[in-house]
Amino acid sequence: MVTKSKLKMALAAEKQIDFKKLKLKKAQKAARKQKAKKAGEGKEEKKVEGEWEDVDGGSDSEDENAEVDEDEEESEAEGPKKIDIEGIDESDSDSSAGENDQEQDDEDDEDEEDIPMSDLEDLDDEEKEDIIPHQRLTINNTVALTAALKRIALPISKLPFSDHQSITTSEKVSIPDVSDDLNRELAFYSQSLSAVKEARKLLKAEGVPFTRPTDYFAEMVKADEHMAKIKAKLISEAASKKASAEARKQRDLKKFGKQVQVAKLQERAKETKQTMEKIKVLKRKRQGADTDATNEADLFDVAVDDEINSAKPSRKDRMGPNKRQKKDAKYGYGGKKRFAKSGDAMSSGDLRGFSAKKMKAGAKQRPGKSRRAGAKR
Amino acid sequence: MASVYKSLSKTDGHKEEDSTNGVKKNKQRVLILSSRGITYRHRHLLNDIASLLPHSRKDAKLDTKSKLYQLNELAELYNCNNVLFFEARKGKDLYLWMSKAPNGPTVKMHMQNLHTMEELHFTGNCLKGSRPILSFDASFDSAPHLRVLKELFLHIFGVPKGARKAKPFIDHVMGFTLADGKIWIRNYQISETEASAVSTSETPGDEKPTVKAREKGKETEISLVEIGPRFVLTPIVIQEGSFGGPIIYENKEFVSPNQIRSEIRQKKAGRYNARAEQSVERLAKKGELGLRTSGGRTKPRDALDTAELFA
Incomplete structure (x- = not known):
C-alpha cells in the first residue's frame, strides 16, 4: 500500500x-x-x-x-x-x-x-x-499494474452474478475496419446481445427479477418530453419520407398522363382523317351519278352513311336526307379553289377537241380591208 | 487520517457483515464532476452518465486543473470511492479521469466521438437507476493495463446491488469494446417481445431460440434498442495513486489533439516555405548548369563559339 x-x-x-x-x-x-x-x-x-x-x-x-x-x-x-x-x-x-x-x-x-x-x-x-x-x-509497468489491479479487484469469481452483472465475451470481438460504421455497430450489438442472453440465464438461475412488469411505472432515464421529442422527430421523418415518395409518384404519373393525353389526341385526329378520307372516296365515286339519281339509296347518300356508320354512328343518321351534302356534291366542298380552271398536264394532254383539218384549213382567212369595206357597202 | 479511519472502520464493518459468505461486498459510490470550461455537449454527456448511475454524486465544477489531488478530499467528503472527472481543455478537448479515490489507480483517457442522449434521437429508454449488465470484450483480459481499465469500468459503471436509488429490474446493457486501441462504449435497452409472436415470422436460421422458447413456455425474445450516449475513449496514462503517483502505464500510440492540430497548421504554414525553397533550389541548379547570366558557374568557353571562331 x-x-x-x-x-x-x-x-x-x-x-x-x-x-x-x-x-x-x-x-x-x-x-x-x-x-x-x-x-x-x-x-x-x-x-x-x-x-x-x-x-x-x-x-x-x-x-x-x-x-x-x-x-x-x-x-x-x-x-x-x-x-x-x-x-x-x-x-x-x-x-x-x-x-x-x-x-x-x-x-x-x-x-x-x-x-x-x-x-x-x-x-x-x-x-x-x-x-x-x-x-x-x-x-x-506490468508489476505495478497487476499490483494495482489486485488492490482494487472485486472477487468476481466468488461473488454471485447479481452482485456485479458483468459478462466478458468468450472470444475477442474483432472489428476489421473501425471506420465501417455498420459492421462496427453490428459487432457491438451482437456482443451486448450475447451478454444479455447469458446474463438473463444466470439471473434467472439466481432468482433475480429481470423483466420489468408492465404495471411497474417509474422515472425513466429519458423523460416523457424527451421521448415525445423523439417521437415527433420520428413522425416528421416518416411524414417527410412519405411525402417525398408521394411527390415522386405524382411526378411519374404526370409524365405518364401527358403521354396518355397525346395518344388520345392523336387517335382523335386519326379518326377524323379517316372519316374525311372515306367521304372523299365516296364523293369521287359518284361525281357523275348525282344528277340522274334514280336509286333512292343513291339519292340519300346511303353509301356515305353506311361508310361512316361502319366506323361510328353520327348525327347524319338522324338528319335523314341532307341538303348540305347534296349541295356539297353539286357545288363542291373543301379542297383548294384556286387554279381550278388553269390548265395542267392532264388538260394539255387532252386531245379530244383537236382536229388536224381545223388546224390546216385555218377556216376562212380574214378578207382584206378593201374587200371588207366593199362588203359593207 | 479520517480516510484511514474510515477505510479501517469500513473493512471492519464488512467483516462483520460478510462473515456469512466471507467475501468483500461490492460497494461503490462515484463522484462525478467536471473542470471549468466544458462545453454544453460535455455537460449534457455528464448529465446523461449521472442519470445512468444511481450510485453517483454529482458535484459542482472544479476550479483548478493543476491541483487534481483536491479531488481525493472531495471524494472523501462525499463518501465516494470512485471519481469520474471530466477535464475540458481549450473548450474543445475532453479528457476523462477515472480514479479509485483514496489510493488509486487513476486512468486518464481522451474522449472522442461523444454524442449525448439528446442529440442521438434513439428510441430506447430505460428505468432511471436500473442496474445495467456490463458487457466486456474479451480483449480486456489480454493486457494488464486493460485489466485495470476493465476493473475501473466495472466499479464505476456497474451499479452495486444495494445502491440507494437503484430499481429492481434489469433493462439495459452497457457494452465496452476494444477496437483500434480505443474503448467504444454503447448503451442499449433490453426489449423483450413475446416469443410466439416473433417465432412465426422468423427465418429457419433462427431455430434455436424459438425451440428454447417453446420448451420453457415463457421465455421471451430479446432484442436491443440503443439508448445512448455514445463515446470513444483512448487511454493515455495510468497512475498508481489517485490523481498522483508514478505513471505505471503510458500509451505511446496516443497523439494529443494539440499535436494533431499543430501539425495541420504547420503543414499549412509550410506551403509557402516549401515553394520559396524550391525556387531558390531551382535558381541554384540553373546557376550550376551555367544557364544564368549572373551568378553561379560560368560556362567554359567553347572552341566552336562564334566569339572564339571569328576573333
Whole structure:
C-alpha cells in the first residue's frame, strides 16, 4: 500500500517533470561544450530527450536504441545526472518484460528512500519547484499494474452474478475496419446481445427479477418530453419520407398522363382523317351519278352513311336526307379553289377537241380591208 | 487520517457483515464532476452518465486543473470511492479521469466521438437507476493495463446491488469494446417481445431460440434498442495513486489533439516555405548548369563559339 506522504511526493514528482527536463538540458549543454566537435549528435540528444514525451509509433524503437548507444559513450564522462535519460530511453525500447520492470521497481524504491518524505509535506510551492525527484517513467509497468489491479479487484469469481452483472465475451470481438460504421455497430450489438442472453440465464438461475412488469411505472432515464421529442422527430421523418415518395409518384404519373393525353389526341385526329378520307372516296365515286339519281339509296347518300356508320354512328343518321351534302356534291366542298380552271398536264394532254383539218384549213382567212369595206357597202 | 479511519472502520464493518459468505461486498459510490470550461455537449454527456448511475454524486465544477489531488478530499467528503472527472481543455478537448479515490489507480483517457442522449434521437429508454449488465470484450483480459481499465469500468459503471436509488429490474446493457486501441462504449435497452409472436415470422436460421422458447413456455425474445450516449475513449496514462503517483502505464500510440492540430497548421504554414525553397533550389541548379547570366558557374568557353571562331 502507498502511504499518503508517498502519494504526495509522487504527485510532486508528477508536477516537477519539466524542471527535471530543464536540468537535464543544462547538463547536456555542458557536455556539448566539452565536446564541441560533435555538433550533430547534440541534435539527436535533444530528440531523445523529447521522445519519452511525444508520441512515437513502435517502429521508432530501433532507431532510439541506436541513439541510446551513441549517447552512452558520451554520458560516461558526464556523471550521474545523465543516467536518468538512459534509464528513460531503455524503458522506451524494452517492452513490458517483467524482469526489467522488476529491476526498475527496485530502483524506484531506492530513489524514494533518497528523499525524506517529511520534507516534501511541509514545503511550499516555490521550494517544491526546485526539487529534482528521482522518478522513472515506465511505459508499461506490468508489476505495478497487476499490483494495482489486485488492490482494487472485486472477487468476481466468488461473488454471485447479481452482485456485479458483468459478462466478458468468450472470444475477442474483432472489428476489421473501425471506420465501417455498420459492421462496427453490428459487432457491438451482437456482443451486448450475447451478454444479455447469458446474463438473463444466470439471473434467472439466481432468482433475480429481470423483466420489468408492465404495471411497474417509474422515472425513466429519458423523460416523457424527451421521448415525445423523439417521437415527433420520428413522425416528421416518416411524414417527410412519405411525402417525398408521394411527390415522386405524382411526378411519374404526370409524365405518364401527358403521354396518355397525346395518344388520345392523336387517335382523335386519326379518326377524323379517316372519316374525311372515306367521304372523299365516296364523293369521287359518284361525281357523275348525282344528277340522274334514280336509286333512292343513291339519292340519300346511303353509301356515305353506311361508310361512316361502319366506323361510328353520327348525327347524319338522324338528319335523314341532307341538303348540305347534296349541295356539297353539286357545288363542291373543301379542297383548294384556286387554279381550278388553269390548265395542267392532264388538260394539255387532252386531245379530244383537236382536229388536224381545223388546224390546216385555218377556216376562212380574214378578207382584206378593201374587200371588207366593199362588203359593207 | 479520517480516510484511514474510515477505510479501517469500513473493512471492519464488512467483516462483520460478510462473515456469512466471507467475501468483500461490492460497494461503490462515484463522484462525478467536471473542470471549468466544458462545453454544453460535455455537460449534457455528464448529465446523461449521472442519470445512468444511481450510485453517483454529482458535484459542482472544479476550479483548478493543476491541483487534481483536491479531488481525493472531495471524494472523501462525499463518501465516494470512485471519481469520474471530466477535464475540458481549450473548450474543445475532453479528457476523462477515472480514479479509485483514496489510493488509486487513476486512468486518464481522451474522449472522442461523444454524442449525448439528446442529440442521438434513439428510441430506447430505460428505468432511471436500473442496474445495467456490463458487457466486456474479451480483449480486456489480454493486457494488464486493460485489466485495470476493465476493473475501473466495472466499479464505476456497474451499479452495486444495494445502491440507494437503484430499481429492481434489469433493462439495459452497457457494452465496452476494444477496437483500434480505443474503448467504444454503447448503451442499449433490453426489449423483450413475446416469443410466439416473433417465432412465426422468423427465418429457419433462427431455430434455436424459438425451440428454447417453446420448451420453457415463457421465455421471451430479446432484442436491443440503443439508448445512448455514445463515446470513444483512448487511454493515455495510468497512475498508481489517485490523481498522483508514478505513471505505471503510458500509451505511446496516443497523439494529443494539440499535436494533431499543430501539425495541420504547420503543414499549412509550410506551403509557402516549401515553394520559396524550391525556387531558390531551382535558381541554384540553373546557376550550376551555367544557364544564368549572373551568378553561379560560368560556362567554359567553347572552341566552336562564334566569339572564339571569328576573333
